[in-house]
Amino acid sequence: MLKKEIPVLLMLVVTLFSGAQNTTLISENQEPISYATISFGNGNGLFADDAGQFYFTKKLYSDIDSLYISALGYKKLTLSTINLPSTIVLESKVSKLQEIIIxxxxxxxxxxxxxxxxxxxxxxxxxxxxxxxxxxxxxxxxxxxxxxxxxxxxxxxxxxxxxxxxxxxxxxxxxxxxxxxxxxxxxxxxxxxxxxxxxxxxxxxxxxxxxxxxxxxxxxxxxxxxxxxxxxxxxxxxxxxxxxxxxxxxxxxxxxxxxxxxxxxxxxxxxxxxxxxxxxxxxxxxxxxxxxxxxxxxxxxxxxxxxxxxxxxxxxxxxxxxxxxxxx
CATH class of the missing domain: 2.60.120 (Jelly Rolls)
Structure with missing residues (x-):
């Protein structure tokens, strides 16, 4: 029974996200930014994957107008969900990390x-x-x-x-x-x-x-x-x-x-x-x-x-x- 349900579930996921916006976060040196935080500003949000990609679609999030993106070592960024670009470059910031390593x-x-x-x-x-x-x-x-x-x-x-x-x-x-x-x-x-x-x-x-x-x-x-x-x-x-x-x-x-x-x-x-x-x-x-x-x-x-x-x-x-x- 379980084996029959899995393909159906995958089909639903593919169908649901076929119109989704696939966006990639990269650094100034073109490296992907893994596991960045994408907040909706209303207590909800999602995360980028290991390749810096996240998926956003108005079909699922019709009431979301802005995204608030943050990642360790980078400046925060706010973007409109209208005409969301396929690639977003995050600007690096001065890190205090070296002060913490003892x-x-x-x-x-x-x-x-x-x-x-x-x-x-x-x-x-x-x-x-x-x-x-x-x-x-x-x-x-x-x-x-x-x-x-x-x-x-x-x-x-x-x-x-x-x-x-x-x-x-x-x-x-x-x-x-x-x-x-x-x-x-x-x-x-x-x-x-x-x-x-x-x-x-x-x-x-x-x-x-x-x-x-x-x-x-x-x-x-x-x-x-x-x-x-x-x-x-x-x-x-x-x-x-x-x-x-x-x-x-x-x-x-x-x-x-x-x-x-x-x-x-x-x-x-x-x-x-x-x-x-x-x-x-x-x-x-x-x-x-x-x-x-x-x-x-x-x-x-x-x-x-x-x-x-x-x-x-x-x-x-x-x-x-x-x-x-x-x-x-």
């Missing part, structure tokens, strides 16, 4: 230490990722040793909520392929501040993954700042079987007594939350709203959260790191 590659002997991830199997104790939300976890630096991040240990829940009720052990899980972007931020007075690297660090999670997704980040040479750092996850959207972002609409329009309400699409896998961490280390922001301001994930800042009502304040992200011996 050391080069560590040398000498090291040992591997781990901050263990925390996971569980309860569907109702999980965060439902949406396009407009980014979630970050703070990790303090608890010693003077040089530490380089080796792997991220990312808790995920891939099964649907009724998976445990299925009688056939051989039943296939519903397939999905979701692209995540990982960001690293300095600690700015207890909140996520400037980015630590402009590297595009992404991974794809599918129904075949285990409870912990291990992402190798060693080649990015991420050194733990003395003030600690924030590690965040951001959903970019579903992908095709080649890992390219699909041009799906990122929200649904629901008719209510107050008019049309735009409800953001949720994406699998889910992110398990925990009450095993005493400190409130988890922060969230709405990428397309309120200027992307971060707030601590607690009742004082978040309304109507079932997770917070259950006392679940934190996402149990973990990682392994190389800890280098201090020179005597």
């Amino acid at each position: 050391s080069g590659l560590p040398k000498g002997k090291f040992k591997i230490e781990e901050i263990e991830p925390i996971t569980h199997d309860d569907y109702f104790k999980c965060w439902l990722p949406t396009i407009e939300s980014e979630i970050a976890v703070f990790f303090p630096n608890e010693s003077a040793h040089i530490k380089r991040l080796k792997t991220l240990e990312i808790p995920i829940k891939v099964e649907s909520k009724n998976w445990g009720d299925r009688k056939q052990k051989t039943s296939e899980k519903r397939p999905f392929s979701t692209l995540f972007k990982v960001n690293f931020y300095e600690n700015a007075n207890g909140f996520p501040g400037e980015v630590i690297t402009y590297d595009k660090i992404v991974f794809i999670a599918t129904e075949k993954n285990e409870d912990i997704y291990e992402l190798d980040v060693l080649d990015h040479n991420l050194i733990m700042p003395k003030e600690g750092l924030f590690i965040s996850l951001q959903v970019l959207g579903y992908t095709d079987n080649k890992g390219k972002l699909l041009p799906n609409k990122k929200y649904q329009e629901v008719k209510t007594k107050r008019g049309i309400v735009k409800v953001s699409t949720t994406f699998r896998p889910l992110l398990p939350f925990t009450d095993d961490i005493v400190e409130k280390r988890t922060f969230v922001k709405r990428v397309f709203l309120n200027g992307g301001a971060w707030v601590r994930y607690e009742k004082e800042n978040i309304d109507n959260s079932n997770l917070l009502k259950a006392g679940l304040n934190n996402y149990g992200l973990g990682f392994k790191m190389e800890v280098y011996k201090t020179e005597e």
Whole structure:
């Protein structure tokens, strides 16, 4: 049954976007700008793919008159959706990144230490990722040793909520392929501040993954700042079987007594939350709203959260790191 549905779904996507505007973002030196943010100015938006392309059509977004484009290292740009060009050049800006990098590659002997991830199997104790939300976890630096991040240990829940009720052990899980972007931020007075690297660090999670997704980040040479750092996850959207972002609409329009309400699409896998961490280390922001301001994930800042009502304040992200011996 599933195999028959997939071609129909792909046909609908192709038909729906056959009249879409395919726009590419490039830098001044003609390089594509990957995973840029395209905001609609109303709390919604989408992202460019790895080749700097995004898809916009008035058939889907009839009420959108302007696009607000931003990307790390480039000046923000506002464009009218009328006669949208096929290629847009973003102007680079002076970066503060070199001020944030605190050391080069560590040398000498090291040992591997781990901050263990925390996971569980309860569907109702999980965060439902949406396009407009980014979630970050703070990790303090608890010693003077040089530490380089080796792997991220990312808790995920891939099964649907009724998976445990299925009688056939051989039943296939519903397939999905979701692209995540990982960001690293300095600690700015207890909140996520400037980015630590402009590297595009992404991974794809599918129904075949285990409870912990291990992402190798060693080649990015991420050194733990003395003030600690924030590690965040951001959903970019579903992908095709080649890992390219699909041009799906990122929200649904629901008719209510107050008019049309735009409800953001949720994406699998889910992110398990925990009450095993005493400190409130988890922060969230709405990428397309309120200027992307971060707030601590607690009742004082978040309304109507079932997770917070259950006392679940934190996402149990973990990682392994190389800890280098201090020179005597």
